[in-house]
Amino acid sequence: NINFSLNKNGEVVQMGNSGKMIFSFDNIIAHISNYFSLNIGDLIFTGTPAGVGECVVGDELEAFLEGTSMLKLEVK
Numbered sequence: 001n002i003n004f005s006l007n008k009n010g011e012v013v014q015m016g017n018s019g020k021m022i023f024s025f026d027n028i029i030a031h032i033s034n035y036f037s038l039n040i041g042d043l044i045f046t047g048t049p050a051g052v053g054e055c056v057v058g059d060e061l062e063a064f065l066e067g068t069s070m071l072k073l074e075v076k
Helices: 025-032
Strands: 003-008 011-017 060-065 068-074
Touching: none
Parallel strands: none
Antiparallel strands: 003 011, 003 060, 060 068
């Protein structure tokens, strides 16, 4: 039950919880590792909760796990 969220330009646009995912982290990693070598630092994108929207050049995105910033980038 890990809470995650995404901010776009400082505003929360997506919030979710891993407990609502269809497949567990273990199952996702096991399946992907049949096709790719996974290394520390690799990112696996699995889908998205409600709040999908357009990103344009200049938007700033920041992703959080349990309130801790894990990824921050500017759309170029």
